[in-house]
Amino acid sequence: MTALDSHTQSSDTPIRHEGFLRHKRYRYLKAAVVISIVSIIVYLFVDVEPRHNGGTWYGYTLGTISTLLIVWLMLIGLRKRAITPGHWNLKGWTSAHVYLGASLLVLATLHTGFQFGLNVHTLAYTLMVFVIISGFYGVYFYATTPRRMSDNRAQRSQAELLTAIRSIDRQLREAAQPLDPAYVREVKRAISKTKIRPGLFTSISATQKRCATTHALKRLRHAAPSAPEEMRRPLEDIMAILERKNALLLRTRRHIRFTTLLRLWLHFHVPLAFALLAALVAHIVSVFFFW
Amino acid sequence: MSGIIKAAAGGGTGLLESFKVAIVGSGPAGLSAAARASARGISHILLEKTSHLSDTIYKYQRGKYIMATPDQLPLRSDVAFEAGSRESIIDRWDDGADALKINVRLNSDIVSIQGSQGNFQLTLADGETITADFVVLAIGVQGNPNKVSQPGGDLPFVQYQLDDPKEYFDEHIVVIGGGDAGIENALGLAADPEQGNLVTLLQRADGFPRAKEANVQALHKARDDGRLDFITQASLLRIEKGGSGENPWVAVVDTKDGEARLACDRVIARLGAAPPRKFVEAAGVEFTGPDREAFPILSAQYESSVPGLYIIGALAGFPLIKHCMNQGHDVVEFIAGNTDLQPPDTPLLELLFEKASVHRSVDEWLDYIRTGVEILQDVSPLQMREFLLTSMTHYKRLGEVIVNRNDIGSSIFAIIDGSVRVEIDPNDKKKTVPIEAGSIFGELGLISGRRRTATVRAGEPTMLLEIPRNATLKLIASVPGVKRRMERLSMERQIGQIFGRVLTPHDVGEILSRSEIIPLRAGEAFINEGDHSTDIYIIRSGSAVVEKQIGGKDVFLSYILAGNYVGEMSLFYDGYRTATVRAAIKSEVVKLPGEVFERLLAENSEFRQTVEKQVAQRRRVNDYIEAKRESFSSVVDMHSSIARFLLEQEGLSEATDALVIDETLCIGCDNCEVACAEIHEGISRLDREAGNTYAYLHVPTSCRHCEHPHCMTDCPPDAIHRGPDGEVFIDDKCIGCGNCERNCPYGVIQMAAVPPKKPGLFSWLAFGVGPGPGEPKREWVDSHKKKDETAPKLAVKCDMCAGIKGGPACVRACPTGAAIRISPDDYLQIASGSQD
Structure with a gap:
């Protein structure tokens, strides 16, 4: 069973409930499929003059539906934030957003009549496609990441992970007391230079390669065999603690990677959607005034 | 207060003056009596031992909030009183005494009362005598604190009260006495770490049976936080010199681990107070009995066994201020001959x-x-x-x-x-x-x-x-x-x-006469697998879990709610217990003797059938598990561990409606918290991330609306109620005392002030004005609240969005459907492993 499967089924927790993809037994998936099929059938069977494009009655119909749909889809941003009383449910909105949004690929493509060019009309279409693709990424992350995130955190919260790291730092400082100054410097540098969230790309990759803790561990391991006899034991302790910290850092970085992934796509999806809206306005204005 | 001392201490000894009524003690009862006498123009004198009115209230910790309970009881007094801080109440009474021109004599310690109606002589400590026709004794019980009798108890730094805990800095303080007064003092002294006090509380008993539960929990929490320490089963032996450096004095304490020496700059002894019985008895007053808690024998009009001598207030057994004040008013009316006067609540x-x-x-x-x-x-x-x-x-x-x-x-x-x-x-x-x-x-x-x-x-x-x-x-x-x-x-x-339908009242009576109520701690087993016993238990309150040992693991069989019974299985298994039954939470069970049941089963075939039918289901489960012992499926194992997590570890067995998050769906957007804050005046009542997780089920910190809400147990203004949909909510009577926050074992109540009103959603979306949806950040609140206004911090908790169309906002605002609310029916579903 893949992670995605488990989402389309009723969640496998023992309490019966539906996730956003399965909402009301796929009500909006069914609606989207019906709309798409009907619009394709109509496209194939109506005979419009001179040919299918945005300017025919069917083109106008599809264009109007698509425009209204785009505006409505964008209202989810308001719905999410305007917490008003009433029988609405954001899960239902998300479900509809996903499936009806995807159906735009069919509706808008039919609206173009497959006429593309280097103009504002195709720009609007292209932007829409990018918005939808970024949306698919979002759905993929929403459907797969939470479970992996939960596994990775191992029943701890982000705050608890960070506290655990801080307490390891304290242990490191204590364990470094009996060491020679050179080692102590190494340990201190490992503590101060270790950044949990170094930058966007490192966060996404969650790599430990350039982490100060990894480096310190490598160097100490290298130095340990040649260390004086009485330094060996404390060094081993330090290395054990550093190993633990490394493992914890990996978990924390993975956690950050997941939270980043869950949000990153929105930084494309939303601005692109606004760009689409602007292009759409330009497209409509130009069609009506300058055709 | 100047000007109220009319009967100033005259020089010399001998007869001072004669009055119709002499009132001893200027607390709420005495003051109210004097006020009534003054208002009625009756010649009177109010005698107060100390240099100020109402010493007991005066000695309360600074800023202490005083309640005006019982709420519904009307106040009948010439002096005003309503709930408020210690200071506001004292001010009001002082003003009242002035305005009513009450004849007060301060610093007047009465050492004896002699005589009878029409001719009482009250002797003062300075030798003077006051005569009166009637005496009203309203001296309370606090004027007589129990003292430290051990060597060193008379040292100047041993005190019996604490006015303002904020006055003490960097001191080693030993508080003796684990009653509410001692605990409140210790907590007050240790509340602010900046003050640097090292506080140790000594308690003679093992535990704190006399204190309020909320205070005890606060004390334990304070110790866990390292703010103070307490030693139980400890008693002071002596206070002696012998410390080092700045702390020359030490308190030598006998503890269960031997003698301990505690540095002490100050000792605060809160050992309770006893009614000054000797003094009262010397006047001829009889008591209801010989024990320490006995009260004087009084008529319905508060007259003692000495005609003309009336006793009111705490000494008469009425600790509440409002009762005392009403009695003060009434007693003077009775003395004045108005014997038909009805109590104030009669209308x-x-x-x-x-x-x-x-x-x-x-x-x-x-x-x-x-x-x-x-x-x-x-x-x-x-x-x-x-x-x-x-x-x-x-x-x-x-x-x-x-x-x-x-x-x-x-x-x-x-x-x-x-x-x-x-x-x-x-x-x-x-x-x-x-x-x-x-x-x-x-x-x-x-x-x-x-x-x-x-x-x-x-x-x-x-x-x-x-x-x-x-x-x-x-x-x-x-x-x-x-x-x-x-x-x-x-x-x-x-x-x-x-069992009533098939048993005769005689049988029920027999069972009843031999049954007993057993209180149980959470997790305590009352039936053990393998034991030989046929006693039957009715779950009176709480709930129980039935478990069976399989392959070295406890497998969860079922969950039993209050009102059901358990233990009858052994009647069908030759008297052997086939499973272990433990209290899931703090519970009470009624134990019914097994032999009576065995006899009734043998005699009464109808009863036997009824019980057999009831146990058939449990037998099936039991036999099934016995049969599958070897190949016990991991699915059942999983269900049993999930049920155990929710019911026991997370305490959902006492919940009626709890928020649970499916971690396979939760994207961590915190829109549930945003929605909660948006719908409730800007304060979120749930913490999504906090709380435990098991098998992708996360139980966030949020109210579960317990069957027996712990928060309700000690709410002074009685502000916590259960609403029509089962929600437990706090109404606007809340005074912000924090008892409920301390009493809640799940940490779901917070003390918070309502943040200032923020600009609307559109101004935020369009122009970035305001903090946006959700709970505003502290910096924003600080910079936007009105300068002279500090909003009070009141208790805030989930109210299940009662009265809000659409129901709980946390669930409605979840974009993926991860947030769900579950009730006991759902846990039973989990427990039995059936989900379709």
């Missing part, structure tokens, strides 16, 4: 019985109810008056519904006249059991905290008294007779409900 009680078909005076009604209703037999007239003020009367026609099955409600009903019919079968309204006048019903909800189990209708024109939960609990706690009668009645009912 309210008259209103309560206004619609009754028979006309009786309030006193007659009190007597009628007390003698008529069995459980109220031992309640005193004053206690009757108190609980009646919060009760309601109902008059029902034949067939009219009193309570409906599955209603939320935890009050009890006493049948004053008439009778009711209980519909025992929800499917057949014809099957009823009568309850006659003088009995009560509704007590099951009181004990188990669950919904009403049956519909009850009037069997004839019926008059009922509805007593609210809190008043009932208070009666049970303060009148042993009520507790005893209630327990017997509820046991009888529970046994009757379960």
Whole structure:
């Protein structure tokens, strides 16, 4: 069973409930499929003059539906934030957003009549496609990441992970007391230079390669065999603690990677959607005034 | 206060002056009596030992909030009083004494009272004598604190009160006494780490039986946080020199681990106070008995066994300020000859019985109810008056519904006249059991905290008294007779409900006479697998889990709610226990003797059939598991561990409605918290990330609306209630004392001030004005609140979005469907492993 499967089924927790993809037994998936099929059938069977494009009655119909749909889809941003009383449910909105949004690929493509060019009309279409693709990424992350995130955190919260790291730092400082100054410097540098969230790309990759803790561990391991006899034991302790910290850092970085992934796509999806809206306005204005 | 000392201490000795009434003690009772005397123009003198009025209140910790309970009782006094800080109350009383020109004599310690009505002589410590026709003794019990008798107890740094804990810095302080006063003092001294006090509390007993639960929890928390320390089973041996450096004094303490020496700059002893019995008895007053808690024998008009000597207030056994003040007023009226005066609550009680078909005076009604209703037999007239003020009367026609099955409600009903019919079968309204006048019903909800189990209708024109939960609990706690009668009645009912249809009243009586109530801690087993016993247990309150050892692991079999019974299986397994049964939370069970059951099973075939039918299901599960012992499926194992996580570790076994997050769906957007804050004045009542997780089920920090809410146990203004949908909510009577926050074992209540109003959503979206949706950040709140205004911090918790269309906002605002709310039915589903 893949992670995605488990989402389309009723969640496998023992309490019966539906996730956003399965909402009301796929009500909006069914609606989207019906709309798409009907619009394709109509496209194939109506005979419009001179040919299918945005300017025919069917083109106008599809264009109007698509425009209204785009505006409505964008209202989810308001719905999410305007917490008003009433029988609405954001899960239902998300479900509809996903499936009806995807159906735009069919509706808008039919609206173009497959006429593309280097103009504002195709720009609007292209932007829409990018918005939808970024949306698919979002759905993929929403459907797969939470479970992996939960596994990775191992029943701890982000705050608890960070506290655990801080307490390891304290242990490191204590364990470094009996060491020679050179080692102590190494340990201190490992503590101060270790950044949990170094930058966007490192966060996404969650790599430990350039982490100060990894480096310190490598160097100490290298130095340990040649260390004086009485330094060996404390060094081993330090290395054990550093190993633990490394493992914890990996978990924390993975956690950050997941939270980043869950949000990153929105930084494309939303601005692109606004760009689409602007292009759409330009497209409509130009069609009506300058055709 | 200048100007009120009219009868200034005259020079020399001998007779000072003669008055009609001499009032000893200027607390709420004495002050109110003097005020009445002054208002009526009766010659009087108010004698106060210390240099200020009302010493007991004066000695309260600075800023202490004083309640004006009982709420419904009207105040009848010439001096004003309402709930407020210690300072505001003292100011008001001082002003009142001035305005009414009360004849106060401060610094007047009375050492003896002699004589009788018309000729009392009151001797003062300085040798002077005051004569009076009547004496009102209102000296309370606090003027007489128990002292430290050990060597060093007379040192100047040993004190018996603490005015302002903020006055002490960098001191080693030993607080002696684990009552509320001692604990509150210790917590006050250690509250602010900046003050640098090192506080150690010594308590003689093992635990803190005399203190309020909230105080005890706060004390434990303070120790866990490292703010103070306490030692139980410890007693002071002596205070002696011998410390080092800046701390020359040490307190030598006997502890269970041997002698301990504690550095001490200050000792605060809060060892309680005893009524100054010797002094009172010397005046000729008789007491109700020899024990320490005995009170003087008084007439209904507060006159003691010495004619003309009246005793009111705490010394008479009334610790509440409002009672004291009313008594002060009334006692002077009685002395003035107004013996027909009715207590101040009489008009309210008259209103309560206004619609009754028979006309009786309030006193007659009190007597009628007390003698008529069995459980109220031992309640005193004053206690009757108190609980009646919060009760309601109902008059029902034949067939009219009193309570409906599955209603939320935890009050009890006493049948004053008439009778009711209980519909025992929800499917057949014809099957009823009568309850006659003088009995009560509704007590099951009181004990188990669950919904009403049956519909009850009037069997004839019926008059009922509805007593609210809190008043009932208070009666049970303060009148042993009520507790005893209630327990017997509820046991009888529970046994009757379960077995009554096939057993004769004689059999039920026999079982009852040999049964006992056993209190259990969470997790305590009362049936152990493999034991030989046939005793049967009824879960009276709380709930239990049934487990079986399989392959070295405890496998969860079932979950038993209050009102059901367990233990009958062994009757069918040669007396051997086939599983272990443990209390899931703090519970009470009724143990019924097994041999009576065995005999009844043998004698009564109908009874045998009933029990057999009931156990058939449990036997099937048991036999199935026995058969599958070897190949026990991991699925069942999984369910049993999830159920255990939710029910026991997370305490959902006492929840009625809890928020749970499916971590396979949760994207961590915190929109649930945003929604919660948006719909509730900008404060989120849930913390999504906090809390435990097991098998992708996350139980965030959010109210579970317990069956027996811990938060309700000690709410001074009685501001926490259960609403019509089962939600536990806090109303606007909250005074911000923080008791509920401390009492909640799940940490779901926070003390918070309502943040300032923020700009609307559109100005934020369009122009970035304001902090945006959700709980505003602290910096924003700080920079936007009005300068001179500090909003009070009040208790805030989930109210299940009661009254808000659409229901809980946290669930509605979840974009992926991860947030769900679950109730006991769902846990049972988990426990049995069936989900379709």
